[in-house]
Amino acid sequence: xxxxxxxxxxxxxxxxxxxxxxxxxxxxxxxxxxxxxxARGLALTWARYEGDDRARLANLLRxxxxxxxxxxxxxxxxxxxxxxxxxxxxxxxxxxLARHPEGAAILEERxxxxxxxTRMRMVDFPAGATLIPNPVNxxxxxxLARHCFVPGFPKMAWPMIEWVLDAQFxxxxxxxxxxxxIRVRARESDLVEMLERLGEAHPVVRFSSLxxxxxxxxxxxxGVHGPLAExxxxxxxxxxxxxxxxxxxxxxxxxxxxx
Numbered sequence: 001x002x003x004x005x006x007x008x009x010x011x012x013x014x015x016x017x018x019x020x021x022x023x024x025x026x027x028x029x030x031x032x033x034x035x036x037x038x039a040r041g042l043a044l045t046w047a048r049y050e051g052d053d054r055a056r057l058a059n060l061l062r063x064x065x066x067x068x069x070x071x072x073x074x075x076x077x078x079x080x081x082x083x084x085x086x087x088x089x090x091x092x093x094x095x096x097l098a099r100h101p102e103g104a105a106i107l108e109e110r111x112x113x114x115x116x117x118t119r120m121r122m123v124d125f126p127a128g129a130t131l132i133p134n135p136v137n138x139x140x141x142x143x144l145a146r147h148c149f150v151p152g153f154p155k156m157a158w159p160m161i162e163w164v165l166d167a168q169f170x171x172x173x174x175x176x177x178x179x180x181x182i183r184v185r186a187r188e189s190d191l192v193e194m195l196e197r198l199g200e201a202h203p204v205v206r207f208s209s210l211x212x213x214x215x216x217x218x219x220x221x222x223g224v225h226g227p228l229a230e231x232x233x234x235x236x237x238x239x240x241x242x243x244x245x246x247x248x249x250x251x252x253x254x255x256x257x258x259x
Contacts (some may be wrong), residue, residue: 009172011037012064013047014057016075016085017152021051029074032158040165041174041227043206045069052076054084054091061092065147070169072161075152077141079121085149086142090126093144098127103140106131110138132160178228180235183250184242187211187218194241195222202226202234219250 013033019025027049034044050057057076064071076085090097103123108115125142132141132148134156141150141160148164150157165173184191188211195207205226212219222238224231242249 009042009169010045010067010069011042012045012069012071014060014064014071014073015047015049015152016052016057016073018051018082020049020075028154029157032154033072033161036158036162036165038177038179040172041177042165042172043177043225052082052084054088057085057088058091061089061147065092065145068146070146071148072164073147073149074157077122077149077151079118086125089129089142089144089147089149093126093128095127097124099123100125100129100131100140100142103131103142106138106140133163135159135163175227175229177225178231179223179225180231181221181223182235182238182242183219183221185217185248185250186220188220190245191220191222191247194238194245198234198238198241201237202230205230205234207234214250217250 013030015027015029017025020027030044030047037044048060050060061073073085073089076083076088086097099120100123103125104120107120107123111119122139126144129142129144132143132150134140134151136153136156136159139151141148143149143164148161150160188209191209195209199205199207205224208223208225210221210223212221224234224238226234
């Protein structure tokens with residue numbers, strides 16, 4: 001169970017690639033994006049995994065483009081036959097692919113006489129797209145409104161995502177997020193009303209409940225995530241509520257993630 005801050009910006013992540021769905025490669029984008037958002041006081045709203053299927057990906061992008069969400073898409077923007085993200089984004093936006101003149105100039109400068117046609121396809125972007133700079137090999141990603149498309153290679157994707165957050169959405173940033181947790185011996189169902197009251201009192205804080213069985217007892221980890229000052233205040237109130245309800249602790253409050 002998790003209470004969400006309705007006023008927070010919606011931020012989504014799409015990870016593209018058959019190699020992820022088949023298990024040939026392990027995704028590392030999800031945790032990396034969460035870490036970078038948390039460092040800016042932001043949170044990921046949703047994440048999706050999609051294979052290299054142009055029609056399916058276009059349908060997903062068409063739906064997300066109809067929202068105000070900031071969406072990062074990792075993978076599939078190369079020039080090989082299995083790279084279909086550029087085409088799917090164009091389909092979703094209802095535009096054609098067009099060679100980006102600034103992107104073409106970057107590749108010509110970068111590769112010189114090796115800037116052959118196949119390589120130049122990497123800057124055939126949906127018409128109207130803008131560039132996302134790539135600090136590693138200079139081959140850019142692209143952006144359509146609030147949809148940002150970067151390579152699947154982590155060492156390129158992650159600094160490109162950081163650039164978008166800092167260059168275009170710095171006004172969204174808040175104090176770095178803090179994570180705290182308390183483990184209690186209780187049934188999760190007995191804590192619902194308590195968490196609902198806390199959620200109403202602290203709308204910028206997210207609360208989570210993770211139940212488990214430990215040595216035959218019901219144990220629940222109650223998580224509190226958000227701006228540090230708000231988290232500390234909510235945690236204090238949670239402690240007091242648990243004391244009033246006579247709920248025993250299964251462990252002390254602790255950090256759950258980097259602040």
